[in-house]
Amino acid sequence: MQFQHVDNQHKGEFYLDNEQGKRIAEISYVWSDAQKIIADHTWVDDSLRGQGVARQLLDTLVDFAREKNLKIVPTCSYVDVMFRREQSFADVAA
Numbered sequence: 232m233q234f235q236h237v238d239n240q241h242k243g244e245f246y247l248d249n250e251q252g253k254r255i256a257e258i259s260y261v262w263s264d265a266q267k268i269i270a271d272h273t274w275v276d277d278s279l280r281g282q283g284v285a286r287q288l289l290d291t292l293v294d295f296a297r298e299k300n301l302k303i304v305p306t307c308s309y310v311d312v313m314f315r316r317e318q319s320f321a322d323v324a325a
Contacts, residue, residue: 234288243262245258245291254276256288257272258274267303273285289310292310293320297322303324
């Protein structure tokens, strides 16, 4: 699954559109400062539920943070739960 990415240096998101161009999954963030982003929203359409898409979005965001040497502040409830559950995210947790 290949996600699109947009970032205007104030906020950004990784997302997936269907063939008709309709958004069907997204994870968004806001820049806090040059070294920190706030993961504020995750959403997956009902048609994709149970397929691990939210986790793939989160993994993509974490990979982005690692590439850019960023920390992630999880204000989104899904991201917060996953950061508490998964020790593998400790290196990017703010």
